[in-house]
Amino acid sequence: MILESLMAALMTTGPANIPDPEIALAQGRAQGREESGVISFQNLPFAAPPVGPLRWRPPVKPAPWSDIRDATRPGAICIQSPANGDPGVGPLPMSEDCLTLNVWTPQGMTALLPVMVWIHGGGYNNGSGTAALYSGTNLARRGVVVVTINYRLGRLGFFDHPALAAERQPDEPAGNYGVMDQIAALEWVRDNIARFGGDPGNVTIFGESAGGVAVTQLMVAPAARGLFHKAIVQSGLGRQRSALLDEDRPGHPSAQSLGVAFARSVQLAGATADDLRALPAERLLSPTPAFYTDNLIVDGRVVPEDVVEAFAGGRQAPVPMILGTNSAEFWWIRPSDAGAYGRADDLMTDEEYSALVAAYGGQGGYDTSVVSDLIFNEPARHLARLHADAGHPAWLYRFDVVPESNPEPSGGATHASERPYVFDNLDTVGRPLGERDARAATAMADYWTGFATRSDPNGPDRVDWPGVAGDRLLEFTNDGPVARAVPHGERLDLIQQFYARIRP
Structure with missing residues (x-):
């Protein structure tokens, strides 16, 4: 009976390989497309357009539609600045009416399948779920349902101002509108994904860079608890100290102070909420907010505390988790560069600095690699250890x-x-x-979908991926996956000691 209802929801009458399947959702019917055994539905709204009075408001349910919705083409990407050719951005147009998602599901399933929800990166300033880079076709062929989402970006997604605070109810969440969008998308998945053949009780969230940060924020977000069951963090920071919503800290202004500074920059000192909402969206793009200092907000409700503090206290979601980084993350950024990443080592004592330079084999090695270790590698190891110490698979x-x-x-x-x-x-x-890249892609996609399916990335005919206990990891190399000790552990130990001193 379950299977019959599922297939009826997936397709109209006719054979299983009909070219343009239709699906019935709570808001109305949508028409997708079938290609090479995978059915896709694009541009499905999970929230109402956040425009006019809904700008800088929590997402609300989308309105129903009466005609059959064309879900064969991507929707608009969210408002953003040009991103210098990043293939993760997706095609124009862009619009504030962008809170949509995309679904890929394999044809011919006989049971509900694991679900993988992708959260794109781009510094919370760029990117979309519509980019060809993030097509879920090849993952869906491995027996999962793939969802990619859009969420509000930049000052439309991560912003506050005293004028906005003055008009909202005391219990209304604020600041992290992009994270609220992510949670709304997960609620849509919970309520709708079975119609696409997905199991709402087996959802993996995964994301890269800002999307990896989003995964860790969702791990500590009370409203996201129970909406996902596994997590994958790709280059997702971990040690960042976020701006508070309305409280300045030394060297770290609050989201509201940043909002006041922006309003002054566009000649809106003393702005009302109506003044801010009347601004053309493009005026909000410049100057670009800095991800590490402006777009990461602890608002006390949606994101109640910094990720590392929640993990240290065992308050994260108790789900299996994969974390990792790339071997030359920010190789082009030097510790002497301007900006938050370049300042990451500014609080080191002379002794700490000298010990690290020696551990890197000299100044050249330090300058090339310390920012990547400070921002990515040691924080990933630290979160993985904390998660394992709390008794959760990592x-x-x-x-x-x-x-x-x-x-x-x-x-x-x-x-x-x-x-x-x-x-x-x-x-x-x-x-x-080349061919070695194809082998690496096969291995990585197999591990990721295996984890989504079984809560464990390991499986037959694969190199065994050890748990984080014992400081071991799986390294994806040009010659295939290799299980080994965490590289450069002595450097990471010194960085851990540095972080323990400045943020005990």
Whole structure:
């Protein structure tokens, strides 16, 4: 009976390979498309357009529609600045009316399948779920249902101002509108994904960079509890100290103070909430808010505390988790550079600095690698250890696959370079990739979907991926996956001691 209802929801009458299947949702019917055994539905709204009086408000349910909705093409990406050719952005147009998601499901399923919900990166300023890079077709062929989402970005998604605070109810969440959108999308998945053949009781969230940060924020968000059952964090920071909603800290202004400074920059000192909502969306793009200092907010409700503090107290979601980083994340950023990443080592004592320079084999090694270790590698190891210490399954990885066609002198795998391998979409990156890249993509996609299916990335005919206990990880290399000790542990130990001193 369950299977019959499922197939009826997935398709109208006719054979299983009809070209344009229809599906009935609570808001109305939608028409998708079938290609190579995978059915896709794009541009499905999970919340009402956050425009007019809904700008800087929590997401609300989408309105119903009467006609059959065309779900064969991507919707608009959220308002954002140009992103210098990042393949994770997706095609124009862009609009504030962007709170949509996309679903890929394999044809011919005989039972409800695991669900994987992708949260894109882009510094909470760029990106979308519509990019070809994130097509779920090749993951769906492995027996999962894939969902990719959009969420509000930049000042439309991560912003506050005293004028907005003055008009909202005391219990209304604020500031983290992009995270609220992510939670609304997960609620939509809970309520609707069985119609697509997905199991709402077996949902894995995964994301990269800002999307990885989003996964960790959802791990500590009370409203997200129970909406997912596994988590994968790709290059998702971990030690960041977020801006508070309305309280300044030394060297770290609050979200409201940042909002006041922005309003002054556009000649809106003393602005009302109506003044702010009347601003054209494009006026909110410049100057671009800094991800590490402006877009990460602890609002006390949606994100109640910094991620590392929640993990240290065992207050994160008790779900299996994979965390990892790339071998040359921010290889181009030096500790002397301007900006928050360059300042990451500013609080080191002379003794700490000298010990680290020695551990890196000299100033050159320090300058090339310390920012990546401070921002990505040690925080990932730390969160993985904390999660395992709390009694939850945790696996750590390092991605070190470098195509022969890679033009960058990075000495390893740079930030975000694992994405086409995770999705097994090597044809979307604009440069030729070879057979060894295809093998790496097969391995990575198999581990990811295996984890979504069984709560454990291991499976037959795979290199065994050890748990984080014992400081071991799985390294994805040009020659295949290798289980090994966490690389450069002595450097990471010194960084851990540094963090323990400045934030005990």
